[in-house]
Amino acid sequence: MKTVTMKAILIFLLATIGSQAVAQTTVPFDSSAWMFAGKVTKETFQGKDGIRLTDGRIILKDNTFKNGIIEFDMTLSPERNFPGFGFRLQDTDNFEHLYLRPHRVGNPDAIQYIPIFNGHDSWQFYYGDGYSTTVTYPMNAWVHIKLVVRDTQAEVYIGSSTEPSLVIHQLKREPKPGRISLENGAPVTTHFANFQYTKTDTPPMSGKFKPEAAPQPGTLLNWQVSSTFDEKLLQTDYLIPQALANRLTWSNLTAENSGILNVSKIRKRSEDANTVFTKLTIVSDKPQIKKLDLGFSDRVNVYLNGRLLYAGHDEFLSRDYRFLGTVGYYDAVYLDLKKGQNELWIAVSENFGGWGIQSRIDDQTGLTIKP
Template sequence: MSGQEFSFAHQELWEVTGKSHVFERFEGKESLSPFQSQVRLKNFEFFTGILEYDIYITPDRGFPGIDFRIQDAVNYEEFYVRPHQSGNPDANQYTPIFNGFAGWQLYYGQGFAQAVEYKMNAWSHIKLVIAERAAEVYINDMSTPLYYIPELKRVPKSGGLGFSGSGPSAFRIADLKVTKQSNPVLKSKAIAVEPLEKGVISSWSVSTTFEEATLEKPVDLSADMKKGLKWNKVDAESRGYANLARVAIANGQNNTVFAKVTIESDKDQIKKLSYGFSDRVRVYLNDQLLVGGHDEFTSRDYRFLGTMGYYDDVYLRLKKGDNELWMAVSENFGGWGIMGRFDNIDGIKIK
């Protein structure tokens, strides 16, 4: 099936919102140069098939990418490049967008990004082959996938198509071509999504959002602090993290949620919990504040990305019966998440 081409010479096809943009002919191509803007192809939907476009890459820091299966302004799938990271493992990124939050601090490494050397100050060609639940990424070499995305994280659903780019630099895109296919062929060998490890907290109850300032004073939880909260369930994904942005909607200063589980213990005992979070956390057991932490971008040094893993431990003094573990998780940007794993689950049940 031949693809459909969309030229930036036809400005009427596009809706652009944001800081600024320029339609122009550049280096032999009709292009669009958006700066901190969202670009949407009008009256068009895409589900599965092939997306191809050209992007003019410079060494400047930025995050220009393509958005697909757009449900609204804050919910879609995204692939973008990081030109300033050329040759590094995070030279590009696949991430879902949930309620306006990207998740690159959760979704990193194999299946989400891959090292590649970019041609600087030149046009590069990018192709995405999008199946219902998986995808492949090609950059310049159209014969071999740069990498395979085994699991697109959002629920598969047809949606809009466009481009976006944050960061301090403008970028140029040209020559969008879309080939709709119901069953596009992926060259990569399918990779099964790994099951959760034993001892991982598989599901969290997540509260509605509230102001982080509510918890600034180091005090235990009170009935007033819990009053009026509503709850949703979020399941842990294959690596153990729960993406809180799936259900949490930040609004102004309301950038914090509680994520909680009940731990049933058959006796009084101490259990080690390894956990990860993004961006900040306060840990409470049976309403008592145990520990807090910061893990946001550059919080530890200028190279620190804030990626999430089982990097912290806390020892929980459990009483016989039910114990309430509450984690207050606050977010700036890059990924709103929580994860927890018990090394030894003998004598306890997580519910």
Template sequence: MWLCIFTVILSLACITNSSAQSIPFSSDKWDISARETRVENYFGRESLYLKGGQAIFKDADFKNGVIEFDIAFSGERGFMGVIFRVQDSRNFEDFYMRPHQSGKPDANQYTPVFNGDSGWQLYHGEGYGAAIKYEFNNWMPVKLVVSGKRAEIYIMDMESPVLVTHDLKREIAAGKIGLKAGNLAPAHFSNFRFRNIDNPELKGVPPKVEKASETTILSWQVSNNFPEAFLDQKHKLSKQDKESLSWQKFACEETGVANLARLQSPRDGKNTVFAKVVIRSDHEQIKKIQFGFSDRIRVFFNDRLLYSGNNNYASRDFRFLGTIGFFDELYLPFKKGENEIWMAVSEDFGGWGLLAKLENLDGVKIQ
């Protein structure tokens, strides 16, 4: 008898875990906040029209498993998709589609959001976006399979993932699930459902990650945030300039990227921090440093301003994305003994980050 009861319970658990019913958008379990939203019939089915906001399913407690929905949109410029492991309105994992980039390598995007700052300029290329041609003005099925630090995204073809994300950037923590559409083009959603599964099957092969070289700066001291205007017309840092700063040690990701939004938000006009490092040289020498940043930077070396740069979205031409990489370089005049590099990094949107590496470690040591 007990064996029969156990078998029934196990069977029910398997059924619950292996299938999920669509959740109607008319349910009061949705928390919808958007510029435009309505539940309407679209292409023969109930759907949620969404523009300029999010629809959060309040009862979700999702860590690992499968999220599925259908989406329809035009070819207009827009950003629509799904957010998951939502901790609050400013901290979650984000996957969205770019209809206007259909067929191109950045037709979609995975990015973490830390403290309200989306990091797409820091996370680009293989593992963060993939080429796919969308079917406009038609229902397209979408499936996310999430397991630990990995995720696979399926669009239209439910057997082969279009994107394999090898390293979800936020901590592995259960949270809510939501649908989203940006302020530009709207999207329709239907047939939303999800399943919590501890170890869902993953089919894709994760891309190889190019780890940082030994010359990369992998740890910074990062200051509290302050208004960018504090540095206007400042060509040398004084003792008084430094007195108001507090510091915390910050470890970079394995690629060398320092996502500064992990520590604090660039809100309320305080959009700038210093990231500093001490490098000891055993003699006077000139050494090249390569670096990347988002969005703007001022580089002080031993208190003197050596460089100012702008990497903003569309700052160089209308196609310029402002993505981060080792695209800038300086030749630093090291003195014998301790030398300090202070990089003031300012953020508007799209990613608050920094990475840097020396040409070699001959005669120097990164403290």
């Protein structure tokens, strides 16, 4: 009896200590806790004390949030805008990002998760199951937002739902402690109130998480990526400009299992340096033709052994007013390989929304492929 009693007491004490260790922290909207950038005004709106935020973000000074729960209330307007929040901020160019598209409420992209690398978003790569979904929420009224995150998994709750509105199977950035931000980059007003967060490595999660799928057969995973340059340098000839090739430097980059090679992971884009080459070597045991399935964002020039084979444009709205420029295996190039070593170079240029390629050669009979 004594043993049972002592065990019960120990369990109670451990539970009590655990609950204290993961206590919720409520944070007021003042400069002692936040860094402000943009138009921030304290005010009471529809009975709740908070802030009105336009054209900017506020960043929590605490830089130790890795796993746990983030909660707040916000208002949304039906005008085209993208308010949301970031977490695990390493700096303002590198963080995990979640945002809402109020003008798309009820549609499959009403909420969106993307990783931010080197200041570049990537929603054209990450869409559909695990990244965006259909949700509804009220306009010009308070709605509750809750994120639960543990290592590479996260789930988002909208309103009073007890089931996650969005399940993120695989966060794309390495899990590291960082800051939290609330964001509204548009002139449309968004209100925030009742911000609180809990740091714990064991938050309760109810989402049905799927393991990351293995690469499809033939997926090209290992590439070299060049330093950046101006896309205009490619507009003079059907050959790779030798002067440009001679000055490039190269880094290895491995694609995700989906085949997505997200260039922003290692390169920072600017207006006059919006292009890189990705390259690999294909060794063929005989002269033969192989089909290269290709997805890209935004524009590519495909070169085999220095000569231009194909140029494609898939940027946002490039085909019609509804065209999003999302990436998939929608294009193909047939590679006329010679016996021996062949150099495949793909120049990829970017405006916004995702910088990189997705590629595979289903039939690799007689080939050896290396970066």
